[in-house]
Amino acid sequence: MPYDYRMHHRSLIIAAVMSAAASGCATSPSVTAPTNSAAQLDSISEPYVKLVLALGKHDADYVDAYYGPPQWKAQADSVKLPLQEIATRASALVARLGGIPRPADEMLRLRHSYFTAQLNALAARVAMLQGRKLTFDEESRALYNAVSPSHPESYFQQIIDSLGALLPGDGTVGERYERYRAQFVIPPAKLDTVFRIALAECKARTLRHMQLPPGEQFRIEYVKNKSWSGYNWYQGNYQSLIQINTDLPIAIDRAVDLACHEGYPGHHAYNVLLEQHLVKQRGWLEYTVYPLFSPQSLIAEGSANYGIEMAFPGRERIEYEKRALWPLAGLDPSGAEQYYRILDMAGRLAYAGNEAARRYLDGRINAAEAATWLNKYALYSPTRAQQRLRFIDQYRSYVINYNLGKDMVRDYVEKAAAGNSERRWQTFTALLTSPRLPGDLK
Numbered sequence: 001m002p003y004d005y006r007m008h009h010r011s012l013i014i015a016a017v018m019s020a021a022a023s024g025c026a027t028s029p030s031v032t033a034p035t036n037s038a039a040q041l042d043s044i045s046e047p048y049v050k051l052v053l054a055l056g057k058h059d060a061d062y063v064d065a066y067y068g069p070p071q072w073k074a075q076a077d078s079v080k081l082p083l084q085e086i087a088t089r090a091s092a093l094v095a096r097l098g099g100i101p102r103p104a105d106e107m108l109r110l111r112h113s114y115f116t117a118q119l120n121a122l123a124a125r126v127a128m129l130q131g132r133k134l135t136f137d138e139e140s141r142a143l144y145n146a147v148s149p150s151h152p153e154s155y156f157q158q159i160i161d162s163l164g165a166l167l168p169g170d171g172t173v174g175e176r177y178e179r180y181r182a183q184f185v186i187p188p189a190k191l192d193t194v195f196r197i198a199l200a201e202c203k204a205r206t207l208r209h210m211q212l213p214p215g216e217q218f219r220i221e222y223v224k225n226k227s228w229s230g231y232n233w234y235q236g237n238y239q240s241l242i243q244i245n246t247d248l249p250i251a252i253d254r255a256v257d258l259a260c261h262e263g264y265p266g267h268h269a270y271n272v273l274l275e276q277h278l279v280k281q282r283g284w285l286e287y288t289v290y291p292l293f294s295p296q297s298l299i300a301e302g303s304a305n306y307g308i309e310m311a312f313p314g315r316e317r318i319e320y321e322k323r324a325l326w327p328l329a330g331l332d333p334s335g336a337e338q339y340y341r342i343l344d345m346a347g348r349l350a351y352a353g354n355e356a357a358r359r360y361l362d363g364r365i366n367a368a369e370a371a372t373w374l375n376k377y378a379l380y381s382p383t384r385a386q387q388r389l390r391f392i393d394q395y396r397s398y399v400i401n402y403n404l405g406k407d408m409v410r411d412y413v414e415k416a417a418a419g420n421s422e423r424r425w426q427t428f429t430a431l432l433t434s435p436r437l438p439g440d441l442k
């Protein structure tokens with residue numbers, strides 16, 4: 001599958017309700033000094049959430065979801081903390097974390113690292129808003145704790161040459177690829193049906209291995225004029241709003257991609273599991289807020305993209321699509337084998353999008369040159385390249401979370417599973433129910 005299209009959508013995260021707040025889990029840190037690590041970590045939640053909400057007042061994209069105590073949000077809205085004050089409080093919280101002994105329990109140890117990494121990323125975002133210039137790699141390391149590998153043009157050109165041998169017709173490989181793919185667009189009138197069937201299939205396959213709480217559900221909306229192709233807005237209480245952008249034609253492979261990524265076992269499942277296991281069961285209120293520009297996004301996007309392979313390992317996807325989705329979309333399933341051969345090859349260009357973003361954001365090429373680069377090496381049509389540039393302008397080095405995130409999550413899961421398919425699901429589910437961040441995947 002072409003990475004280009006998959007890269008457009010971002011997500012969302014986080015879950016749940018405030019029974020924990022009501023029961024007094026998040027006490028004011030200043031009243032009494034907690035004596036053990038667990039209680040000391042509990043006392044970080046409230047000031048952490050409040051700092052994320054405070055930064056959200058300066059950066060409209062920063063708070064992707066919040067379903068914690070409403071009075072914390074009301075307070076952040078009424079007192080707009082200056083950036084410098086947010087920076088000071090963040091560094092004081094990091095110092096406080098440094099004084100908390102590293103817990104023996106693995107979940108608590110991960111929670112300790114989570115707070116530290118998320119707060120360091122918050123401080124970096126504050127510095128960026130204050131005018132600090134970071135290179136693309138410095139920024140992705142500061143915000144997502146990861147750096148995307150670099151590839152020269154020749155690396156992508158080799159893949160493009162191989163792709164050229166598979167594609168019929170005349171013109172550049174990019175033109176032929178676009179023309180070829182246009183034959184497999186889902187007719188707009190059938191989009192909703194195809195997408196709902198794909199979601200039901202992704203859900204059924206996920207529930208064979210993963211337990212989700214009763215009542216979890218989502219709504220679907222079709223929207224326009226967005227820089228992304230899909231978005232999961234988590235609402236708390238096990239509910240999501242999934243939006244699908246219909247600005248550009250949606251090819252048949254995107255049905256399963258989007259359904260797994262935004263739904264099951266991707267963002268919706270992740271948010272539901274975090275709400276159930278961390279917020280409701282443990283009272284960890286830091287999970288009621290989701291700061292988009294933070295290491296958690298690499299886990300979210302990486303697991304959502306790898307989730308497609310989790311739900312449809314090996315040949316299962318193509319067999320299912322030929323049997324169910326292609327006929328539903330009015331497409332001839334006899335073309336599916338060649339279609340996925342070509343998409344698999346084009347998928348190897350995934351990192352070309354990161355490369356374009358890196359060169360563009362580092363000021364080595366301008367917007368027009370970046371669009372040309374996306375067209376030439378990532379095989380984006382001119383229209384998609386423009387949409388992609390809008391995404392890069394808005395979300396910057398966030399782009400690495402999709403492909404590098406997927407590769408990191410896959411490596412982590414596959415290594416732990418050692419070829420055992422049930423252990424693969426156990427590891428994947430454990431990742432989605434823990435505070436594990438990119439630095440803990442090694």
Ligand SMILES: [Zn+2]
Binds near residue numbers: 261267301
């Ligand atoms: Zn996403």
